[in-house]
Amino acid sequence: MSRPTVRTTAADRAHVHIRSAILSGELAVGVMLSENDLATEMAMSRTPVRAALARLQEEGLVAIYPQRGAMVRGLDARELEEAAEIRRALETAGVAGAGDVARAALLDRLQDNIVAQERALARGDFAAFVPLALQFHRGFVEVGGNALMLATYDRIQDRQQLAINRSAGRIVGDPAQVVSAHRDLLGAAGSGDWVAFSEMLADHQARSHDFGTAG
Amino acid sequence: MSRPTVRTTAADRAHVHIRSAILSGELAVGVMLSENDLATEMAMSRTPVRAALARLQEEGLVAIYPQRGAMVRGLDARELEEAAEIRRALETAGVAGAGDVARAALLDRLQDNIVAQERALARGDFAAFVPLALQFHRGFVEVGGNALMLATYDRIQDRQQLAINRSAGRIVGDPAQVVSAHRDLLGAAGSGDWVAFSEMLADHQARSHDFGTAG
DNA sequence: AGGATACGTCTGGGATCCCAGTTGGGCGAG
């Protein structure tokens, strides 16, 4: 009954450790990361740390300068806008590619999600609202049933997480308007009108200054 | 005037080497890759080879089984279809996000490309046609001016390359019809009608059995 | 005093060594 597959590799531990440190804002943008320091801090060799940094570089969270060090990468406004455009494309594609039954199931699920969003905003709990909003938007990709697309979306999505935590609760835009837009989006998605969905989403992203907040 | 930045790292060399070997079909799907063999073959240590394999795993070209080895990953029909759907979403988004001047410039460029496609097909030179077709489709993403989106597209695209080389010249669908579809796509893109573009592209992909061929 | 230079110390990249886990083949028992 042993589970040999769960063997958590040190490189993975290093990866999630550094990653969460960056996303949580514990490691500020621009700080130089030393393989040595990270290794000693996590009580392991430099080898897994280097592997983790390489992965993080591919994910776009750090930039490795040869013979210089690794720096926590920030995202400029342009990059955030580009990420938003990609998410819009994928969410739209998800809605467009969804079958009727999947759409119906999505409607149920996200309707509950919206209620939770309203409750969170009503008590001013932004920390609870942000994950709900992210999950809400992700649902439109999930409904398409395209695993590769969902993985691509997630890859883009979590660099967004960085900017969100940077702005720390400072939500741009009227909360009520955001929830209202979410409701409209869900309506368009439920009826399968992906053209309208895409345009509403563009508007929604622009109004909530989506790059930098939860949208 | 020295260019110290061109210092090509051994890990990069290993990466492009293995990558091209896989994409060219030199390394068949399913074969096990040994870090030792690869290292000795390329006259380097296992360290850069391992880094390269890790990158290739993230790119989806190989699968690494712990304590077992790395296997060249194949793509099943479902994955190819999913990739096609993503490419469609991104090409559509590129067209939708393009400005007027960029679209006009694209029209010029791709018109020449289509002529080259016709010439290649006329002399039955599929080896020349495939890169042209890939470049053609990529143009719709380029025109959007979203660097991150283009990078995402490329990541998805080159796993397609694998399937293309697998089918080795066996183009499914009528060549004349393919070029005709390309011409229609360019027309829709030139007028900025991204909705029509998306639907035509879906049809085009389905007709040419896009997953597995050049499309 | 100002600037060019040389050196010490940091960085990451690569090589080598060691270890645990996996596997498949061979040998022995039934």
Add this chain to the structure above:
DNA sequence: CTCGCCCAACTGGGATCCCAGACGTATCCT
């Protein structure tokens, strides 16, 4: 002859060591 077990030869993961390159600083010359 067949089945099961055991061992030997692989695998990749991690640790350690060594190396070349990049900076910062101190120093020396002008």
